[in-house]
Amino acid sequence: MDFDDSDTDLAFRREVRDWLDEALRDVPDQEDLSQEQREHWSRVWQDRLCAGNWAGLSWPAEHGGRGLDSFAQAIFNEEAAVRGAPYPLNGVGMMLAGPTIIAHGTREQQARHLPGILRGDEYWCQGFSEPGSGSDLASLRTAATKVDGGWLVNGSKIWTSNAHNASKCLLLARTDAAAPKHQGISYLLAPMDRFTVRSLVMINGDTEFNEMFLDDVFVPDEDVLGGVGNGWKVALTTLAFERGSMALNLWVWARQAVDRVIDVALERGVVDGDGGGDTAFLDTVGQLQCDAEAVRIGSMRMLGEARAGGVPGPETSALKSLWAGVVQQANRLAVQLDDGGGVLLDGPGAAARMRRYLRARAHTIEGGTEEVQKSILAERVLHLPRSR
Amino acid sequence: MDFDDSDTDLAFRREVRDWLDEALRDVPDQEDLSQEQREHWSRVWQDRLCAGNWAGLSWPAEHGGRGLDSFAQAIFNEEAAVRGAPYPLNGVGMMLAGPTIIAHGTREQQARHLPGILRGDEYWCQGFSEPGSGSDLASLRTAATKVDGGWLVNGSKIWTSNAHNASKCLLLARTDAAAPKHQGISYLLAPMDRFTVRSLVMINGDTEFNEMFLDDVFVPDEDVLGGVGNGWKVALTTLAFERGSMALNLWVWARQAVDRVIDVALERGVVDGDGGGDTAFLDTVGQLQCDAEAVRIGSMRMLGEARAGGVPGPETSALKSLWAGVVQQANRLAVQLDDGGGVLLDGPGAAARMRRYLRARAHTIEGGTEEVQKSILAERVLHLPRSR
């Protein structure tokens, strides 16, 4: 077992670093920006990725990609994340829509949908979750009714990132109300011009997610991906890509959360630069560091398995769970160490610290709740019977 | 709300103190004794309680008791516990068998069984649990078959304290195999001369519990308590007395566990007598102290409710859970602070510390597992649906 870059990987990493250093030269630290400013830079950054031919990094060459593997994507994302690069505005397109359409699409579907992602003029969003179906995704109710040449879709979706910028949606809808829960679903590549989008304000004030209301949205037959009634299977592919992509960023965010709580403690004199001071803090940071490093190393092992031909296994649930724990604890502690317990939001840095703490509460909910992650571990790692 | 003794209570407490100080004069600290020695002193102590007319403290006067309430019993137990008095060998007789027979027995049953408890020559044990029915008590399988004049009982019981000293057993058996789970059970006052008793060695080396094997044990009709088929209802009474009696000792044990971990920390120089030193330890002790005090105060409130005519509610589950947590954490920490992590058992005090740590692992299992306590809180305090 070897945790070093291969020569090829190292050469690629150097190329990435050189490009990033140049491309990020005029990009400000995203942490200090308003949400509008962050969104502006996300768009600029997406454009630069497309222009630099990085958008289809892990797509096969025949689809316009670079034909590298997810390991290379990980290297790119890692180098981008440690530099605090903006989050690209069409992450869903590059990481989820593209790979899913490549895996399940017809030649025509691929030709129709992939170039826009690489060009950077068609943004995608994901329309899976619904108000009534959170963890129980397959209980979705958005209904597609067969009409001449396609489907009329009615219903609502929720937790959609970036819906207000997207023109296309990975849309799950029920095309057969009589079929068993998992078998009546189809996966539609839906145009968004007739979606009504309402932004959801999060508890930290950000409007990262949206609700979408579909009122007789028409999706042509040729935009059913993977065949009518096969939507659940196709969705699992997308969810696997989503899980796989976790390894690309999570550990950097965990490390940064630990960095920040140490910075607060140093600033407040809780500890000194020699590692002396409050032993309760040192114990806590010791544990946070263990967990944060475990996310990094576990991510590397997951990527290694993927390169060796495996698929991300249930162990990704352990990484997700560890990551959420580290970020939640570190961000809570950073607030508590702040002057006045961090509740005076106009104090220096206080608003950003509180925003991160509140944002982190979502980490045990989004992308599979903590309870779902533990269920997956129990069922698929420990082979316990289903508990939900 | 007032947490002070009333004048009557205070007078009683003074009487108890005077008697205890005298009766405990020649009794050594139980913590330093072998199990055999502890058992010896338990027997001596039981004799002294009977001789001093303390055995039926909270039994009605018509049954030979003092006619005081459970509050008085609590005062007695509290004063005994803080003085490190031995555990009386017939606690089951005084606290469970007596009150249950008083509540559900016929005059004849009361006349036959109560005097021996007060005299101190008949010890009782509890035969409820079985190897196959732990938390799910009502699934018990020990079978009583009707014969002329009584019942023949076959089966096995487990987790019986003091079985090797007892002559009578509070025995649950299934008298109707065809009836629904809770309705086919009867509560028998069984003679133990034909029980086979095997002691169970606990992980700390103690033999506090036993298995009991019943092979055609005859119980006469007149020793069915509360009527054939009513055993579950009668058992619930015993369990309520058991829960109620928790309030009498738990908090003292919790406080002593906190005392001991502080003693280790002082001895090892982790903290000093001014409360300075390792902040991680101070934080932990702060939390342990909060929880230990909450057990004490919660117990007082429970006793107050009982005196006001209420019955111990589901809140006792919260006390049990807090208590188990305090004792487990304090005892684990005491071991970890010991030289060599406490694993050299011949070190000064090390064996006793390890014995306590290992013993405490049972606290989240015995008397209703931690999982059962949380279920009770969820169902009966939070009114959530049944989860088991």
Add this chain to the structure above:
Amino acid sequence: MRATFTQEQLEIAKTVRSLVEGEGVTARTALDDGWRAPACDGPLLRDFGLLGVPERAGGIGSDLIDLLVAVEVLGEHLVPSRFPAHAAAVQLLSAAPLPEDVLSGERVLTPAMDALVRFAAQADGLAVHRPDGVGIAVAEAVVARQSLDPSVPLSDVTLAAPEALTPAGTGPWRAVLVVAAELCGVAQGAIDLAAEQARTREQFGRVIGSYQGVAFQLAEAATARKAAWDLTLYAGWAVDNDRPDAQLQVHAAKAAAGRAAVFAAERCIQVHGGMGITMEADPHLFLRRALVLDAVLGSGAAHRRRVGALRVQARSASS
């Protein structure tokens, strides 16, 4: 009856509950439009001002627990009233006679004991704690700060010299307990809201409260809240009755109450799933209040450490 609520205390809780249950001005209102006085603010200040005030201070023999019971109910409902702050200020000053207009609620006070001064712009005076005593001071300048919980406005205050100082006695401890009681209420409110969600939201064909993964975290929150409330009540009695362990009990109450409230609010968010992280659902309102009150009059973490230190001292002295 020992260790049970008096009939009067049960009545107080009931009366306050009925007073606040129809209240239109809520923590939500303040989040949207800034703080304004709820309708119950006046009645609370006017009619409940003598709760918990010792006779030496001008009270009529009400126990401190009477006040804690009232404030707990306000916490449950996140009522944005000035009453808890005013009551804490009164308690701070309660070792000596208090002015009539303070006791009658005409002159609203708020404690200025640390950097987090609540309702400074909405009060008529500040109760201050100096090394040589406590007293009432007026603010020379009040600069509003941005509070995490806009229903509890916070300010920087420049104080004039207090009119006169009187001995602090147990006043500072009594003030801390008022905050602890409100935190216990916040914890209870968050648990009630979470349990309601757990009883109604369905996933995988069952209400989520039937999953132990959900149910057990609420059971833990309920246990922590019960511990905190019992500690708070006991500490109230211990202070009122000059018990030797009063100081330890006050620190324990504030530590436990803050922990219970923050934990319950975080669990409330978790149990609400995606909706729990939106502004439009209510769980975050409990988290905001919990974090602010956990920080006020000494952080829960600082109180917890103090409990540890005092407990070690006591043990060391006794052995």
Add this chain to the structure above:
Amino acid sequence: MRATFTQEQLEIAKTVRSLVEGEGVTARTALDDGWRAPACDGPLLRDFGLLGVPERAGGIGSDLIDLLVAVEVLGEHLVPSRFPAHAAAVQLLSAAPLPEDVLSGERVLTPAMDALVRFAAQADGLAVHRPDGVGIAVAEAVVARQSLDPSVPLSDVTLAAPEALTPAGTGPWRAVLVVAAELCGVAQGAIDLAAEQARTREQFGRVIGSYQGVAFQLAEAATARKAAWDLTLYAGWAVDNDRPDAQLQVHAAKAAAGRAAVFAAERCIQVHGGMGITMEADPHLFLRRALVLDAVLGSGAAHRRRVGALRVQARSASS
């Protein structure tokens, strides 16, 4: 392939597993009758002695991870072999050439780096760590102590002066990782036993593993164990490859492994219910081993605090 086990490492695990699976001398045997060498002891010392030994020490280019993989399997099965202690001693001395009879397993060593010396009476020599280097010493006196886990005998040792000292290099860190690997195995064994119980024991008409209250605590144990094992493997690589963060990673591995093992063993007891607290069931065997190894070569708690201090130093230096 990066970050995956080599074919050889998979083979090592398989071979060790088949070697120990039929073993009749177990941790249970030692508890009843005192320690004696299991049948696999000889083959392990003889055939696996070069695992993880660097070429400079006389090895044949085996990575440290090769050894960790073998030791992890021994931990899973609680094998009472001297091999892990001997291997730790070899690693302690591995910055310099090692005597042939040590590498061949004829001369069995054990590390004497702190107060907890394992297998002193059962070894032929002790590997010691002095401020100016490491070396082999013989025991002038060995006084057996009462070990919580009799399958890991512990002794007080009076040492003769070591024969000769060589530079320690990364030897002490390598020795610590051998213990961490065994702890990861202990955690895994406890989890396997607990999961088996959860899959078969029924209560209220369902196997208990179908209750999230039971299932989730094992999921947490599995998460902690995976974290510890990943940290241990990475630390092995980092030390072998002289990475600048090697020391931090070693401390993290030992801290995480001890925590995972103790937690898993405690959960294993809990999931077994009443039987879990009896001598006759096996869960306590895992707890005994976990506690002993968590204490050996620096307690997990001390390593954790060191991780905190080093992390703070590193951050302070970088900003």
